[in-house]
Amino acid sequence: MSFTSFSFLCFYVCTLIVYYLFPAKIRWVLLLVASVVYYLLSGNSILILYPIAACLAAYAGICFMERFEETKKRRAALVVVVLLLVGSLFVLKYVNFGIYTINGIAGIFRGGRGIISGFQFLIPLGISFYTFSILGYVIDVYNKIAEPQKNFLKLALYGMYFPAILSGPILRYREDGEQFFQPHPFDYKQVTFGFQRMLWGFFKTLVISERMKLIVNTVYDNYADYSGIYIWIATICFALQLYTNFSGSMDIALGVSQTFGIKLPENFETPFFSKTIAEYWRRWHITLGVWMKEYVFYPLLRTQTFAKLGKRCREKFGKKRGKQLTTFTAMLILWFTVGVWHGGAWKYVIGSGLLHWFYIVMGELLSPAYKKLMEKCHICTDGKGLDLWRMIRTFFLVNIGFVFFRADSAAAACHMLASAVRIGNVGALLHGSLFSLGLDFIEFTIAIVSLLILFTISLLQQKIDVREWIAQKRIIIRWAIWYALLFYVILLGYYGPGYSAAEFIYQGF
Amino acid sequence: MTREAAYEKLNEVFRDVFDDEEIVVNDSTTSSDIEDWDSLEHINLVSAVEQAFGIKFSMGQVVTMKNVGEMVDIILGQVD
Amino acid sequence: MNRKQAVKAILFAVIFLFLLQSLTYMLRTNGDIKEIFLGFYAEPKDTIDVVMIGSSPVYPFYAAPKLWGEYGFTMYPLASNVQRPKAAVYLVEEALKTQSPELFVFELRMYTYEEGFMADNMAYARGVTDNLKYSWNRIRLINSLVPEVSERYTYYFDIFKYHSNWKSLVFPDQYTAFRYERLHPLKGYVMHDEVLPGAGADYSDVAEQMAIPAEQEESLRALLAYLQEKDLNALFIVSPMVLDEDMQKKFNYMESIITSYGYDYLNFNNHYDELGIDFATDYYDGGSHVNASGSEKCTAFLGNYLTEHYALADRRGDKKYSTWDEAYVYWQECQKEAMEIINNKVADGKYDAVLEGE
Numbered sequence: 001m002s003f004t005s006f007s008f009l010c011f012y013v014c015t016l017i018v019y020y021l022f023p024a025k026i027r028w029v030l031l032l033v034a035s036v037v038y039y040l041l042s043g044n045s046i047l048i049l050y051p052i053a054a055c056l057a058a059y060a061g062i063c064f065m066e067r068f069e070e071t072k073k074r075r076a077a078l079v080v081v082v083l084l085l086v087g088s089l090f091v092l093k094y095v096n097f098g099i100y101t102i103n104g105i106a107g108i109f110r111g112g113r114g115i116i117s118g119f120q121f122l123i124p125l126g127i128s129f130y131t132f133s134i135l136g137y138v139i140d141v142y143n144k145i146a147e148p149q150k151n152f153l154k155l156a157l158y159g160m161y162f163p164a165i166l167s168g169p170i171l172r173y174r175e176d177g178e179q180f181f182q183p184h185p186f187d188y189k190q191v192t193f194g195f196q197r198m199l200w201g202f203f204k205t206l207v208i209s210e211r212m213k214l215i216v217n218t219v220y221d222n223y224a225d226y227s228g229i230y231i232w233i234a235t236i237c238f239a240l241q242l243y244t245n246f247s248g249s250m251d252i253a254l255g256v257s258q259t260f261g262i263k264l265p266e267n268f269e270t271p272f273f274s275k276t277i278a279e280y281w282r283r284w285h286i287t288l289g290v291w292m293k294e295y296v297f298y299p300l301l302r303t304q305t306f307a308k309l310g311k312r313c314r315e316k317f318g319k320k321r322g323k324q325l326t327t328f329t330a331m332l333i334l335w336f337t338v339g340v341w342h343g344g345a346w347k348y349v350i351g352s353g354l355l356h357w358f359y360i361v362m363g364e365l366l367s368p369a370y371k372k373l374m375e376k377c378h379i380c381t382d383g384k385g386l387d388l389w390r391m392i393r394t395f396f397l398v399n400i401g402f403v404f405f406r407a408d409s410a411a412a413a414c415h416m417l418a419s420a421v422r423i424g425n426v427g428a429l430l431h432g433s434l435f436s437l438g439l440d441f442i443e444f445t446i447a448i449v450s451l452l453i454l455f456t457i458s459l460l461q462q463k464i465d466v467r468e469w470i471a472q473k474r475i476i477i478r479w480a481i482w483y484a485l486l487f488y489v490i491l492l493g494y495y496g497p498g499y500s501a502a503e504f505i506y507q508g509f
Numbered sequence: 510m511t512r513e514a515a516y517e518k519l520n521e522v523f524r525d526v527f528d529d530e531e532i533v534v535n536d537s538t539t540s541s542d543i544e545d546w547d548s549l550e551h552i553n554l555v556s557a558v559e560q561a562f563g564i565k566f567s568m569g570q571v572v573t574m575k576n577v578g579e580m581v582d583i584i585l586g587q588v589d
Numbered sequence: 590m591n592r593k594q595a596v597k598a599i600l601f602a603v604i605f606l607f608l609l610q611s612l613t614y615m616l617r618t619n620g621d622i623k624e625i626f627l628g629f630y631a632e633p634k635d636t637i638d639v640v641m642i643g644s645s646p647v648y649p650f651y652a653a654p655k656l657w658g659e660y661g662f663t664m665y666p667l668a669s670n671v672q673r674p675k676a677a678v679y680l681v682e683e684a685l686k687t688q689s690p691e692l693f694v695f696e697l698r699m700y701t702y703e704e705g706f707m708a709d710n711m712a713y714a715r716g717v718t719d720n721l722k723y724s725w726n727r728i729r730l731i732n733s734l735v736p737e738v739s740e741r742y743t744y745y746f747d748i749f750k751y752h753s754n755w756k757s758l759v760f761p762d763q764y765t766a767f768r769y770e771r772l773h774p775l776k777g778y779v780m781h782d783e784v785l786p787g788a789g790a791d792y793s794d795v796a797e798q799m800a801i802p803a804e805q806e807e808s809l810r811a812l813l814a815y816l817q818e819k820d821l822n823a824l825f826i827v828s829p830m831v832l833d834e835d836m837q838k839k840f841n842y843m844e845s846i847i848t849s850y851g852y853d854y855l856n857f858n859n860h861y862d863e864l865g866i867d868f869a870t871d872y873y874d875g876g877s878h879v880n881a882s883g884s885e886k887c888t889a890f891l892g893n894y895l896t897e898h899y900a901l902a903d904r905r906g907d908k909k910y911s912t913w914d915e916a917y918v919y920w921q922e923c924q925k926e927a928m929e930i931i932n933n934k935v936a937d938g939k940y941d942a943v944l945e946g947e
Contacts, residue, residue: 006742006749145569188594278547293548294572301552302568310556320528323553442756479601483608490609491758496749497711 097344184261201251214438351404628773643696787876831876
């Protein structure tokens, strides 16, 4: 059930009302029931067996670990659970990617013919998200930094909590888990702030994202017909589309949770204001980055293999280079994983993975040279001008990744990038064809105005808590602001008969 | 090992890892106090500390330790 | 939640709903039908003597201002294009909320059509549902016209459909519709001055009957039963148009049903001579709907018939009906201009292409 659908709104309102009618101590039970209902109503209901099975596997594995204190046995249980969870994720989502790649390689030798035929699987809702939330929990219990949840139903709520199951945030049990089961008394401020956050999410998705989508689709779905500056414009629009769509959905998810008295982790911190790629990944899809760091990157670097590799590299190439080489190798694996998580296709592996690895490695390698250049040109490294330059540069690099992410394929992306730099057709743009890409002059203006509103609020958010600030104002002003935003979304949002429903890009994940 | 001795050794490790001879750490030092101490360097630091003291941090400790004081506590817990 | 918060929350919600309602009323697509319904709701309580319910023939054929000016009673149309017969009962309910008419007149054209054809296009359902004020009656009407439950919410909350008309808010006129009331200058009548001749034929001697589609017969019987139950007076008419033998038979079929319930039936197509209708000059779309010339004749015929058969008081001179006097004066001016244009077109042989029909 899409967050921006009428049926979800009805479902949510009913759940909210019943939630506060329930006695506080067992409100979590209602949330579990609601999450089950939500899952059943979101597509093929039989698929609910997958997340339930995942929770069961985790629960069984943890019970086993609790019974046996010996590391070997606990380890074995962990390995089994990890294989089960990651295995099902792999088979359901990625086996076709593997097959496609194998066929591709075999095809080179067999004149285009593959050797394995692909499978058709129905992908359960949120599998990429709940798998990670549950997996993280099992690993934490193994590492003894999280208390095992003895109540299976409570664990099921953690794994299937409906605001987070659709598209995250990826939860960490030891941080976010316990609050699900605490009694949350009705808090007027939390509920109103939650509503306000949801409204902001609707603004981003229905008003901005949907408009950007039109331009993006026009160019990307007919990429052979477009070149030069059109590629750049469509890509920037895609960056904005993806950002407002994803972070807007997060606003709704977190807003909904806030009305229940539950605080989910943030997934976005105005990422386009980042000054480096490394910083970008601390501000974009934050919970994914955190998860990958804790459960892939660190364990990888702490394996025997890597310890040995590190030693050999330091011996051979010196301390500094050796350390870099080891880290870069681990990062290669990490970024490949991140790319693959986004999708079983090379464009995702490159666009959200290997390309960023390349950026970070280059950043590291070039940083001493860069520093020297700054000194030579007498540029202050703390200046605002430099910050702005770095933000623009980072945004530009990220957008190249987005070309891959959105294009039909890696090959199409290369084609588009090539044509983007080869052809200079800025002139054509200024002659009005900007308004024939899907948004006419008026719609385009609305998009720009809405983006300016978003930009302004994002800037303000760096300094103050905007909702708090508004809450301090007199009632007439507060209500005027909220009514204005409400009706702005109601009038200018893309919804209802005549518009296709707002799809969420990360929904099939 | 005494706390002071631990800190003597630890300072050396920090200076080595971050390539800065001026670093002095204490109980309340956190990652925000040292310029290059990001998540990437954290793991290198942890490995270096493990090697220097001949100990092993658990995965849980690696991700949950909040400041250098906690780190020293763990070190002292494992070293005689 | 304490009392102060509860009050604030409720107040916020109430104001929001009021604003949403007003906004939706303003944004509903402009057109003849919206004007007609706005006009109906604006009429003062208990001032309408005759309410005519039906589809597109209703509002161009019968000029309420003329009926007032020359016969002294007030008539108002509740019409929409391709109005599905099912809707009639609900429109009677809606009318009875603010009016207590002496007579209801029902136009029967749509009863010969298949429900499937009409139900396919949401515009026909919305012509009625999205021109009513919000009420339980409206909800029941929607449930009756929209079988697919999952689609109903865009009717209940028609803002889903009309919010894209936001650009119309640039025009100050839009805001006057916020209560869905705005007096109609010609009391619901829409005048045309185009001419497009049609090939009329007289089938008044055809006596056979042919069954109408089952759903429409069901709707007709339900309507008749409802009228009986509420003890309401009703007349069923068929407006003059280009028809064929089958259609005449279907109208005959309806006649027997209607009279069996004790209600009156009048098929204008059986009275071409008395009407004086001329298919060469009186139609603007080739024989389906009349222009000002044809409308004057039909209105006169209807006026005579109604005053003869029903107890309708002559209210001319009553100060309460001053807007009707104004409407009659305005109608006379428009009629004069339109007749001149029509006569010129006929004389020159310069005819118009067909406009939106039905």
